[in-house]
Amino acid sequence: MKDREKEYCKIIGNAIRQLRKKQTQKSLTIFAYENDIPSSTLSHIELGQNQPGIVNLKKIATSLNISLPELITIIEKNLPSDFSIFEDDHY
Numbered sequence: 001m002k003d004r005e006k007e008y009c010k011i012i013g014n015a016i017r018q019l020r021k022k023q024t025q026k027s028l029t030i031f032a033y034e035n036d037i038p039s040s041t042l043s044h045i046e047l048g049q050n051q052p053g054i055v056n057l058k059k060i061a062t063s064l065n066i067s068l069p070e071l072i073t074i075i076e077k078n079l080p081s082d083f084s085i086f087e088d089d090h091y
Helices: 003-024 028-034 039-046 054-063 068-077
Strands: none
Touching: 003 028, 003 039, 003 054, 003 068, 028 039, 039 054, 054 068
């Protein structure tokens, strides 16, 4: 993974962790178990060590009673205003 991708994964993970704690008050282990996500997978996502797959993002969003687009919007709002996932400007 490139550095920008790693940074993006950390932002995603942090947003998910904050939402989980705020909206459910559940531990990572309980949340993962209740939503059929391996706890090691959720831990790696929240720490920004893994790129979350679409299926796990959908499970997380559903368990937080929000839609997948709402979850993505929340994650995007956590990005610094000058952040770009791409290293060049042609995108």
